[in-house]
Amino acid sequence: MKQVHNFNAGPCVLPRAAVEKTAQALLDLNGSGMSLMEISHRSKDFEAINNECIALWKELLGIPEGYHVLFLGGGASLQFCMLPYNLLGKKAAYVESGVWAKKAIKEAKFFGEVSVIASSSDKNFSYYPAIPAIPGDVDYLHITTNNTIYGTEFHGSIDSSPVPVVADMSSDIMSRPVDVSKYGVIYGGAQKNVGPAGVTFVIVKEALLGKVQRAIPTMLDYRTHVAEKSLFNTPPVVAIYAMCETLRWIKAQGGLQAIAKLNRQKAEALYSYLDNESKMFVGTADKASRSLMNICFVMTEKYKDKEEEFMSAAKAAGMVGIKGHRSVGGFRASTYNALPLASVQALVGCMREFEAKFA
Numbered sequence: 001m002k003q004v005h006n007f008n009a010g011p012c013v014l015p016r017a018a019v020e021k022t023a024q025a026l027l028d029l030n031g032s033g034m035s036l037m038e039i040s041h042r043s044k045d046f047e048a049i050n051n052e053c054i055a056l057w058k059e060l061l062g063i064p065e066g067y068h069v070l071f072l073g074g075g076a077s078l079q080f081c082m083l084p085y086n087l088l089g090k091k092a093a094y095v096e097s098g099v100w101a102k103k104a105i106k107e108a109k110f111f112g113e114v115s116v117i118a119s120s121s122d123k124n125f126s127y128y129p130a131i132p133a134i135p136g137d138v139d140y141l142h143i144t145t146n147n148t149i150y151g152t153e154f155h156g157s158i159d160s161s162p163v164p165v166v167a168d169m170s171s172d173i174m175s176r177p178v179d180v181s182k183y184g185v186i187y188g189g190a191q192k193n194v195g196p197a198g199v200t201f202v203i204v205k206e207a208l209l210g211k212v213q214r215a216i217p218t219m220l221d222y223r224t225h226v227a228e229k230s231l232f233n234t235p236p237v238v239a240i241y242a243m244c245e246t247l248r249w250i251k252a253q254g255g256l257q258a259i260a261k262l263n264r265q266k267a268e269a270l271y272s273y274l275d276n277e278s279k280m281f282v283g284t285a286d287k288a289s290r291s292l293m294n295i296c297f298v299m300t301e302k303y304k305d306k307e308e309e310f311m312s313a314a315k316a317a318g319m320v321g322i323k324g325h326r327s328v329g330g331f332r333a334s335t336y337n338a339l340p341l342a343s344v345q346a347l348v349g350c351m352r353e354f355e356a357k358f359a
């Protein structure tokens with residue numbers, strides 16, 4: 001197979017072992033003579049996968065009692081609506097730290113009053129805004145822990161009690177340990193750090209449910225999926241299987257402490273090149289807010305006209321997915337869990353070589 005360095009922002013690189021095991025299960029699941037795609041989601045085989053996957057979520061993140069782990073469809077984007085449907089009675093506070101946060105805010109407004117208590121839109125979301133005191137009259141505070149497009153990440157710790165914190169962790173879930181007890185809900189699409197597209201994880205605190213007065217359609221009511229262990233309707237069986245294999249791989253790496261250490265090394269390799277060595281490339285995110293998952297950089301004024309040339313050189317060297325999002329421009333290297341340190345070193349090598357040609 002062709003060797004590439006996959007810096008895609010999502011869907012993105014997955015552990016090779018997870019891809020291979022899923023491919024095998026698609027051909028013949030556990031020697032059953034049937035494909036993973038051909039079995040009942042109520043079969044013993046799938047029940048075991050579903051249960052193991054829930055158990056791995058709980059184990060890896062140390063999820064305390066009183067929380068449920070749900071696997072749903074619809075992506076993080078459906079959670080932008082499902083969450084306020086279930087939790088927003090009158091008013092909620094939101095932090096506007098990027099485009100995904102803006103989308104979450106837009107949907108919440110269908111259900112009640114939204115107070116945007118912090119925003120970094122004044123500088124094109126290049127920093128993570130400081131979170132002020134949380135108003136006491138809100139049902140929850142919503143944050144986006146990693147802003148995939150701008151390469152900023154929430155590095156603070158938050159304790160908003162008695163107001164629950166709700167977090168979209170689509171792009172930094174399982175990249176480091178998280179104290180789940182500080183959150184009311186954590187959700188995200190799986191397709192960045194924990195699996196392929198098609199499954200959405202929701203970790204929800206039991207005590208927050210059933211408080212809003214409105215009627216909730218069955219499929220959009222968290223309680224439905226809690227009661228049925230996410231098997232109310234046919235779940236995305238293949239995506240859940242691949243997620244389970246991805247979590248097994250994380251566990252085999254030594255869990256989230258070990259993963260976080262590797263993620264820091266990868267980010268450090270690229271950021272230190274940008275900060276200490278390069279005259280040609282410069283990071284776009286405020287240093288204190290930098291993401292360990294999505295590293296955004298552009299060319300300095302002097303070399304702006306070299307962007308396309310660098311893109312071709314990087315492509316020829318096997319770099320995939322480093323084009324920056326159109327709202328930031330330049331380049332973005334996503335360094336999710338499954339990306340090896342060697343890929344970051346290869347990218348830095350490629351940048352260094354390109355720079356040497358012009359220095």
Ligand SMILES: *Cc1c(COP(=O)(O)O)cnc(C)c1O
Binds near residue numbers: 077147169
């Ligand atoms: C990718 C992403 C989303 C969107 O996820 P979907 O599963 O495509 O709906 C939402 N929030 C963040 C932070 C993301 O990175």
